[in-house]
Amino acid sequence: MPDDGPAPSRVWLFFLPGAFTPVCMGELGWVDELAERLAPAGVGLRILSCDSAAVLRTVSEQLGIQTPLLSDFWPHGAAARAVGEFNETTGRALRSSVLVDAAGTVLARVRSGAGAARRLEDHFG
DSSP, rough: OOOOOOOEEEOOOOOOOOOOOHHHHHHHHHHHHHHHHHHHGEEEEEEESSSSSHHHHHHHHTTHHHHHSEEOOOTTTTHOOOOOOOTTTEEEOOOOEEEEEEEEOEEEEEEETTTTTOOOOGOOO
């Protein structure tokens, strides 16, 4: 989805442990709807994964996703680490979403357990 207006004042950082995993693929099925529902409130959505840019491009093309998919590949997991959402044991981001403001202040978090998907509705409140 094109950015036609000013930068959002708040952004959900939507971390994926692995873009091609079944749970992540299921969540990616509704991220464009989430982005559309957040936009009127001035809230953006960015999807991040430690997968390479090439993997994320392939996923985006296969699913027809318009929401930006960003690679947190190198330095490995730096964005996830910066907001406390990196699992040092697995080397992947936690399945989480972090709402930040323009200054980078964390305003809210949504997490789900291993193998459990987040819900679109979890990002409103």
